[in-house]
Amino acid sequence: MPVATYAGREVDVDVEGFFTDPGQWTRDMAPEIARDAGVGDLGPGHWKVVDFMRAQYSEKGTGPTVRVLGKTSGVSVKELYELFPTGPAKTAARIAGIPKPRGCI
Amino acid sequence: MTNRVVVLGGGTGGTLVANRLRRRLRREDAEIVVVDADDRHLYQPGLLFVPFGLARTEDLVRSRRAQLHAGVDFVEGAIESVDLGEREVRIARSEPIRYDVLVVASGAVLQPEETDGLTGPGWGEHVLTFYEPRGAAALAAALDRFAGGRVVVDVVDMPIKCPVAPLEFAFLADWYFRRRAMRDAVELVLVTPLDGAFTKPVCDRELSGLLRAKGVEVVSEFSTGAVDGRGRRIVSYDGREVPFDLAVVVPLHGGAPYVARSPGLGDELGFVDVDEHTLQSPRYPEVFAIGDAAGIPTSKAGSVAHFAGEVLVENVLAVLRGNAPIARFDGHTNCFIESGFKKALLIDFNYETEPLPGHFPGPVGLPLLHESRLNHLGKRAFEWVYWNALLPGRDLPGVGSRMPVRGKARVPAGSRVGV
Numbered sequence: 001m002p003v004a005t006y007a008g009r010e011v012d013v014d015v016e017g018f019f020t021d022p023g024q025w026t027r028d029m030a031p032e033i034a035r036d037a038g039v040g041d042l043g044p045g046h047w048k049v050v051d052f053m054r055a056q057y058s059e060k061g062t063g064p065t066v067r068v069l070g071k072t073s074g075v076s077v078k079e080l081y082e083l084f085p086t087g088p089a090k091t092a093a094r095i096a097g098i099p100k101p102r103g104c105i
Numbered sequence: 106m107t108n109r110v111v112v113l114g115g116g117t118g119g120t121l122v123a124n125r126l127r128r129r130l131r132r133e134d135a136e137i138v139v140v141d142a143d144d145r146h147l148y149q150p151g152l153l154f155v156p157f158g159l160a161r162t163e164d165l166v167r168s169r170r171a172q173l174h175a176g177v178d179f180v181e182g183a184i185e186s187v188d189l190g191e192r193e194v195r196i197a198r199s200e201p202i203r204y205d206v207l208v209v210a211s212g213a214v215l216q217p218e219e220t221d222g223l224t225g226p227g228w229g230e231h232v233l234t235f236y237e238p239r240g241a242a243a244l245a246a247a248l249d250r251f252a253g254g255r256v257v258v259d260v261v262d263m264p265i266k267c268p269v270a271p272l273e274f275a276f277l278a279d280w281y282f283r284r285r286a287m288r289d290a291v292e293l294v295l296v297t298p299l300d301g302a303f304t305k306p307v308c309d310r311e312l313s314g315l316l317r318a319k320g321v322e323v324v325s326e327f328s329t330g331a332v333d334g335r336g337r338r339i340v341s342y343d344g345r346e347v348p349f350d351l352a353v354v355v356p357l358h359g360g361a362p363y364v365a366r367s368p369g370l371g372d373e374l375g376f377v378d379v380d381e382h383t384l385q386s387p388r389y390p391e392v393f394a395i396g397d398a399a400g401i402p403t404s405k406a407g408s409v410a411h412f413a414g415e416v417l418v419e420n421v422l423a424v425l426r427g428n429a430p431i432a433r434f435d436g437h438t439n440c441f442i443e444s445g446f447k448k449a450l451l452i453d454f455n456y457e458t459e460p461l462p463g464h465f466p467g468p469v470g471l472p473l474l475h476e477s478r479l480n481h482l483g484k485r486a487f488e489w490v491y492w493n494a495l496l497p498g499r500d501l502p503g504v505g506s507r508m509p510v511r512g513k514a515r516v517p518a519g520s521r522v523g524v
Contacts, residue, residue: 066328067262067357068373078330081342087326102402 006032011097018093018100022057025097033095038086045083046095049075053096063093063101108135108425111194111204113184114361115141115169117149117496118396118410119210125418125498127174135425137176138202140194141211142183144169147238148491149266150407150484153273153443155241156248156353157281162238172496184211187367189389206391206421209370209377211361213266213397213405219357220261220332227334232352235274236266247351248281253290254350259339260297261329261357264374266397266405269452271295271355272302272312273443279319280445293321296339296347298328305459308452311474315444358405360398376400381456382433384417391424393417402456403436411495412437415506437508439465441484449480455508463513466503470512 001020004013006029012020017036019025030050034042042050052073053063066089070077080088089101110126112119123139130137146169154160170179182196187207194202215236217223223232233247234240256278258271265271275295282288295302295316302312302323316323330342332354339347359365360375369388372378377394379386381401386392394400395417396410403409413434420430436456443449451471452460464470471480494501 064373065263071373077342081328081330085343087328 004036014100016094016100019097020099022054022096022098029097030095033097037091037094039084039091039095042095045075045079046092049073049080049083049088049092050096053092053098057093057096057098063089063096063098065089065101107133108205109203110135110137110206110208110421110425111202112137112139112208112210113141113187113194113363114209114211114396114398115139115146115173115179116210116212116396117407117491118212118398118414119208120146120169120172120496121411121414121498122208122210122395122417122421123177124172124174124496125414126421127176128498129418129422130425132176135205136178138178138180139169139173140180140182140184140196140202141169142181144179144181146172148488150491151488152235152238152241153270153277155238156235156244156274157277158245158249162242165238167492172492174497184361184363185366186363187370189367189369189392192391204391206424207389207393208417208421209364209392209394209398210396210410211364211398213264213358213376214361215356216359217354217356219359220329220354222334223261223332223354223356225332225334227337227352230334231337231350232332232334232354234354234356236270236355244353248278251291251351253287255292255294255348256351256353257294257296257339257347257349258353258355259327259329259332259347260299260355262298264405265355265358267440268303268404268406269312269440269442271297271353272316274353275316275321276319276445277443279321288320293319294324294347294349295321296324296327296329298326300326305454307462308454308460308474311450312442315450315476319445358397360400364398372400374400381436383420383430384413384434385420385424385430393421401436404438404440406438406440407491407495408439409437412439412506414498435507437506439504441480441487443481443484444476447481448476448478449484450474450476451480451483453508453513458508458510458513461513461515465512466505466509467512470503473513 011024084091148165151160151165182199185195233244282291301309303309328342331340364371364375379394397405416432416434419432439453454460462474
């Protein structure tokens with residue numbers, strides 16, 4: 001299993017860089033993951049989404065899709081794409097240290 | 106005392122569940138009531154063929170009531186809400202109906218108005234959907250007068266009913282324009298929010314190859330933000346644009362509106378939160394959901410409702426007897442994929458197993474994940490099976506609830522599909 005190092009600690013990730021054990025994540029890792037994911041510096045808007053992703057994951061066992069994020073996080077889909085241009089649900093999940101959202105088939 | 110099972114929705118799942126339950130429950134033990142807003146049961150798989158002149162919408166509709174066992178009551182009325190505490194269904198201009206067991210089977214609804222511009226200029230003219238009868242008929246007329254240019258099939262976002270239908274539309278459009286000897290004048294483009302033609306790797310490779318062979322361009326990971334009918338372009342949230350002359354759009358889907366008006370019943374999109382194996386609500390043990398209405402990680406497809414039906418019936422009977430539900434749904438899904446020129450593919454999969462090559466339902470059977478005439482005949486014959494065997498809730502010979510493993514080739518992820 002691939003390993004990444006954030007905030008000086010080794011964590012387990014999958015081939016796309018998503019945490020496989022959200023328990024290994026700490027808040028001080030988020031800025032480094034964000035740089036890896038091409039997001040740049042994390043502002044309050046980013047944190048609002050990241051915190052929401054973690055809360056949803058602990059409640060439901062999977063991160064929300066971008067459509068559900070737009071309906072429930074208080075941040076519109078348009079704003080979500082401004083914060084995380086390459087795919088809000090996936091990028092925010094990665095920064096939040098949770099597995100890739102399952103989505104629907 | 107007589108129990109009452111109330112089934113909300115007289116479509117595929119609701120009808121087959123009500124009919125199966127009626128045969129398993131004596132009349133003195135339980136009443137079975139189906140509620141729906143109208144008496145028009147639409148054979149939804151037929152809509153795909155309407156734009157190409159291969160089916161007519163009026164032939165796809167029959168009475169809902171006529172598909173139900175004589176011992177099932179049918180109430181025609183718009184559902185306002187469900188009171189989970191009082192165990193009561195509220196219906197417009199009608200007495201509320203109390204239930205002992207509730208089965209939510211009201212499917213998914215289209216929400217074109219949720220996408221910027223989609224229902225604006227051009228909607229119904231050069232921006233159309235084949236996911237409902239009026240749109241499908243209007244699209245037939247639009248294709249008929251189409252003189253050439255870019256036809257863009259756009260999936261706004263998942264989940265959608267029948268995730269292979271947009272691909273089938275592209276395959277059939279290729280066939281249609283070839284038959285009219287104008288294929289060279291038409292560009293076909295499939296725009297999808299997914300990272301490929303289909304989410305499952307082995308199947309994605311086969312279908313992507315077929316799209317390439319038919320000259321269909323695929324634009325992937327495209328999250329549709331707006332449809333500009335006047336400027337004839339689709340715009341993504343990340344600023345990409347796809348121009349079109351004719352847009353065939355699959356709008357956003359959500360659950361039936363009353364689900365959102367019933368506190369505790371649905372999730373953010375209006376689908377009902379139930380266990381993916383038992384189909385029972387985690388909070389209300391007397392509440393179940395089936396088919397497109399259920400918020401479970403399957404495709405929204407009639408075959409899922411069919412295969413889940415047997416499991417749901419066992420579990421409803423268990424709850425009526427005061428037992429815990431033990432029957433488990435494996436996520437079994439089975440789809441014919443029409444590929445044009447009187448050929449089709451067949452895929453068969455479940456929660457654990459992705460669509461694999463081989464044969465269905467056993468080593469001697471229909472070819473899986475491979476174009477054949479036999480599958481095309483299977484797809485067209487299915488309409489008869491639907492009305493005459495599936496809805497009445499009869500077991501189809503050789504086709505059980507659980508996904509068959511016999512006849513499937515094991516293909517390690519990443520290897521080429523052999524046929």
